[in-house]
Amino acid sequence: MNLIGVSVIICTYNGRNRLKKTIDHLLNQNPEFDFEIILVDNASKDDTAEWVISYLQKFPDVTNFRIIEESRPGLNHARITGFRASSFDLILFCDDDNWLAPDFLTIGSRYLNENPKAGVLGSLGIPVFEIEKPEWFSDFSHTYAVGSLGKKPGIQPVGSFHYGAACFFRKTALEKLEELGFESFLSDRKGKGLNSGGDVELCLAVQLVGYELHFDDRLTFKHFIETHRLNWNYYLKLKEGISSSFPILESYKVHEFSELNSFKKHLWKNYFIILKGVIKSNLLGFFSSENLNQVNRVTTKTKLFSFFKNYNKTLEAFRANQKLFNA
Template sequence: MYGDGLSVIICCYNSACRLPATLKHLAGQQLSAGTAWEVIVVDNASTDETAETAKAEWEKYGIPGVSFQVVAEEKPGLSHAREKGIRASVFRLVVFCDDDNWLSEDYLQIAYTAMSGDPAIAAVGGQSTAAADIPLPDWFEASKNNYAVGRQAEQSGDISWRKHLWGSGLVIRKDLYNKAFSNFPSMLTGRNGKVLSSGEDSEICMRFLLMGYRLHYLEALTFKHFIAADRLRCDYNTKLMEGFIRAHEVLRIYARFIDAPGLPPKDRFPATLRSLIKVLAARLTGTRRWNIFDEKLQIFMLTGYPFKSIPPQIRSIRRLSVHRKKHRLNDC
């Protein structure tokens, strides 16, 4: 059992220069009496004074009753850092606050109220505005989603159809995260130092959807995303896009597993048969007319036939999907 409250996890890699403003906004949170919370800073193989800065800054505010700790995760990668933070947390709700996210003063209270009201919601996300020390470049408006800036939907509510929420300011249920990843290791590690890989946020959300839960957007959840000048260059934006493209190959498989149950029963056999014919035809004739892996994946999703070419990670996705009923609301 986990305590009733929120654990704010800040994953850091060389964040000494960004943490003071982030912690200042966290220290200004306004919560109703009795709403418990804590702050956990995860130092993910930093080479600067991230840990020392975090401790010194938080001590300035002296907030009674709020636990603060810095934990170290030497294995690089955002997913590793988040796992370390979650293991160190004690409350049932987890808030991922990036080291450059300035949460509005009511952020935690709104998140707590929303998640407490509907156990079918696995995760909620909000909207952000950009903050920077230099004028935003002309191209930024068209690329702001790459930076988790803007609105995630037209209005508040269920956005499970979108299949993901931003990791910035993401609020999740700890028990669902543990069920989603304890026996099914992550296929994506996220940003690793200066390597801008992506997709770990979407992977979390997609696993929740596979388990039968929902994603919600709340426009009342607001924060500022501070973007340093060196991240407002075209080459940095290009690297972000390249990271998204690399992650897409994995995430599209998740999406297919999420959508597979929506295929009407009467269409399942014909779909399986069509894919099987293509696989057999390719084996007999050597044709490369079709993407045979995709056809085998289709058969695997619909029937579970264990093709040797299906990697163990993808098999784990199906196992998670098959067991979704075990993770439904009666487990909350």
């Protein structure tokens, strides 16, 4: 039986230089319910765990902090390990560069207890920069897990998603997925790799087992963005990593297509849209901003190549999801 409270899970890879303020902000929480902090060391090579143990010695009264290891590289592996080790009925996945507002756990736990159908609750990230903010950042900031992604507070339409940074999940929803035998089709982040999409995938899966996705802009956190992540070439690689999952996430639209053939037609329709995007981004590049054109070219070309690379895997995922979610 899960206890009433929040299990904060920090998944980190080589997070030694990022974790101090993240931990400080967590220790400054005073929620209405009990909470625990579980740090999952995901194959770090910078003595992250040893540093955290040493740092926590400054706080002898802190007894709700645990460190566990996940030797298999990959954010999805770390999330699952943290979830399985958790004690409470609410899960908060907190990245190692997320600085939670003092009332974050109180607002989140209260909201989820008042909305029992909410399986995912997204928050509002506010960027904090290690160096001066680049001129281009505001136009492309949504890729960095900040802002609302266009959401208004409350329940979101079916099929919506939110970034995994400082995002609540109801543990019963995750347990139901595990009971069904759910496994992610995306590897998500591994070490320094930038492939992603696991957070989106989890949001979609939770909705397929009957829960809702909500957003509350009162839940705020500062997202610390390091210098190397504010380089334009890094940003393009980040967009490439995100686009490389195409079209696997389409496999979660199992209630929109009754049979495999109609789903195949949907995939090929998307392919031709992407193909047109590639042609358009090359022909009209002279009439758009240089940055925007670069982003469009990277994303459309990556999706075009990923379509063929992931096509059979996407069909396999669609069949598996049909069976798993009884679509």
